[in-house]
Amino acid sequence: MIKLHGHEISGNSYKARLMLSLLNLDYEWVRVDLMKGEHKTPEYLAKNPFGQVPLLIDDETIIADSQAILVYLARKYGGEQWLPTDALPMAQVIRWLSTAAGEVRQGTENARLFHLFGAGTKINIDRATEKSHFILKQLDQHLSTRTWLECDRPTIADVAIYPYISLAKDGKIELDAYTHVLNWMERFQKLAGYVPMLGA
């Protein structure tokens, strides 16, 4: 049985939940209480020394990091559909995983963290807001001629980018001006197996 360790407020945990659900995989949700510091206990750090969620355990295999979890699940359970292995399409998809961990994290993810948890996060909200609009403009432009981010079909590129873009409002980032992004989000929400954020 696959186990996903995560927290309901975590968009990175949501990313992993989405993938499990899109692949129609059974799994057990193990709630890690971030507020109580359960991700910093010796037992948890033994599984993920980074002390972060999400963490996926599939029998003996332990995978930390939402992007790595997407790659693992896509290749282990999804064949070529969600992550193709030919050089060019693979590079095109991985580019968005990198963007999720880079520009999206510096933008909408950090803006959300700031507004949910306040100044204690030490996040520069002006910079996070600027980065959010930078990546939203890029995404909007990219999606103006495409249905999905790459390969003319949903891939883990879409799964990696969707959570923190759909949660942009939590960071007081309005999406109204980004119509192609809004349309893509609507299409994403219609995928078989789509699940909303826990508690949303």
Ligand SMILES: N[C@@H](CCC(=O)N[C@@H](CS)C(=O)NCC(=O)O)C(=O)O
């Ligand atoms: N690169 C990691 C980042 C994971 C991450 O930042 N997780 C947050 C919750 S969304 C967390 O566990 N924060 C607690 C901490 O870092 O102490 C991923 O993509 O999974």
